[in-house]
Amino acid sequence: xxxxxxxxxxxxxxxxxxxxxxxxxxxxxxxxxxxxxxxxxxxxxxxxxxxxxxxxxxxxxxxxxxxxxxxxxxxxxxxxxxxxxxxxxxxxxxxxxxxxxxxxxxxxxxxxxxxxxxxxxxxxxxxxxxxxxxxxxxxxxxxxxxxxxxxxxxxxxxxxxxxxxxxxxxxxxxxxxxxxxxxxxxxxxxxxxxxxxxxxxxxxxxxxxxxxxxxxxxxxxxxxxxxxxxxxxxxxxxxxxxxxxxxxxxxxxxxxxxxxxxxxxxxxxxxxxxxxxxxxxxxxxxxxxxxxxxxxxxxxxxxxxxxxxxxxxxxxxxxxxx
Numbered sequence: 001x002x003x004x005x006x007x008x009x010x011x012x013x014x015x016x017x018x019x020x021x022x023x024x025x026x027x028x029x030x031x032x033x034x035x036x037x038x039x040x041x042x043x044x045x046x047x048x049x050x051x052x053x054x055x056x057x058x059x060x061x062x063x064x065x066x067x068x069x070x071x072x073x074x075x076x077x078x079x080x081x082x083x084x085x086x087x088x089x090x091x092x093x094x095x096x097x098x099x100x101x102x103x104x105x106x107x108x109x110x111x112x113x114x115x116x117x118x119x120x121x122x123x124x125x126x127x128x129x130x131x132x133x134x135x136x137x138x139x140x141x142x143x144x145x146x147x148x149x150x151x152x153x154x155x156x157x158x159x160x161x162x163x164x165x166x167x168x169x170x171x172x173x174x175x176x177x178x179x180x181x182x183x184x185x186x187x188x189x190x191x192x193x194x195x196x197x198x199x200x201x202x203x204x205x206x207x208x209x210x211x212x213x214x215x216x217x218x219x220x221x222x223x224x225x226x227x228x229x230x231x232x233x234x235x236x237x238x239x240x241x242x243x244x245x246x247x248x249x250x251x252x253x254x255x256x257x258x259x260x261x262x263x264x265x266x267x268x269x270x271x272x273x274x275x276x277x278x279x280x281x282x283x284x285x286x287x288x289x290x291x292x293x294x295x296x297x298x299x300x301x302x303x304x305x306x307x308x309x310x311x312x313x314x315x316x317x318x319x320x321x322x
Contacts, residue, residue, distance in 0.1 A: 031051065031052050031053050031054050032049065032052060032054070032156060032157060033053075033080060033081045034081060034084070034085070035055075035081040035102075036056070036085045037085070037086040037087060037092050038059050038086075038091075038280075039059065039281055039290070039292075040136045040142070040282060040292050040295070041057075041086070041112055041145065043292045044112075044142075044145060044146055044149055044292060045149055045153075048153060048164055048168050050160075050164075052153075053083075053153070053157075056077050058070065060281070061250070061282060061283055061285060063281050064280050064281070065092055065281070066091070066093070066280065067094070068095065075101070078098055078101070079105075081107055083107060083108045083109075083156050084108070085111075085112050085149060085152070086099060087136075088113045088114065088133070089113055089131045089132070089133035090133060091134075108152060108155065110148060112149060113133070113144070113148075115145075115148055116141055121135075124204070132204050132205065134205060137202065137205045137206035137279075139176075139182070140175075143172055143175050146168055146175070147168070149168075150164050150168040181297070181300065181316040182210060182300040183210060185300055186211075186300055188311065189303075189307045189308055189309035190307075190309075193307045193308050194213065195212065195213045195214075195237075195241065195307075196212045196213070197216075197238070197246040197247065197260070198215075198216050198217070198246070198247050198249060198277060198279070199216065199249045199253070199254070199257055199279075200249065200279070201214070201215075202249070202279035203277075203279065212303075215234060217234060217257070217260070231256065231259050231260060231263060235263035238260065238264045238269060238271055239264055239267050239268075243271065244272065244307070245307055246260055246273060247273065247274050247275060247277045247302070247303070248275075249278070249280075250277070250279070250283070251279060251280045254273075261273070274302065275303075275305075276302075277298075277299050277303070278298060282294070283295060283298065289320065289321065294315075294320070297316045301315040301320060
């Protein structure tokens, strides 16, 4: 009961800061100071804000947002920002206190998932009353985040309205192209092989969008632990359905995936690691995979090729690392 009340209070405090009363920057002033909690958010904010914003991302490549504890430097960045964008849906659960503190004053603190219809969201059976926060796995849902970021930046800097709208329009078109690419290559996989087995349950929206059965060894949050029965259940499925590849994640230990492979091998069925997927964080900074589009392109291309589909090695734009 207390936990539920705390979540409600957090929403009220943060939403009260949604309509900032701070004046818009005037030409010639310094760009907005913007903080984004995750790389997936930061990449979109950087693109839409352009030269009218300086963006700091708190969680970089390989960082698990489910377990992340903000540092003193993070707290200073949050309190010094003009605008803060976070995922919401309790992805950054351990940052609750920091976000509440940041919501005091005249800065805007905004969840980028605020325009996503509640009917779209999924509530996993193992986490009753909580929504799956991994909405960035579906480019059509993440397009809503682009709209939130565009609109909230316009609220803060009305002088940049035309620029923000122009960049956002181009980005939305790019996400539509990405979605079409994902659908094409993922549907090239034989239907019986459209089973995505990963370290934790981060690909639910991805699977629903592209018609894949998704099975994670761990639950929705990496804070959950996989048991022997979870491993045995998935080994049974791999053997019975002759699934030939499983996938590791950049932010989760490979230990449980390797246990799956060993279990299947003991029963006479060879399973390989189909590749490393980006789930809760993007690839290294400065790389194509370190962008939101590159992250999803990499995932779709890797999955399709590993499961017997037809996808170009370089991905949608020929930019993937070989």
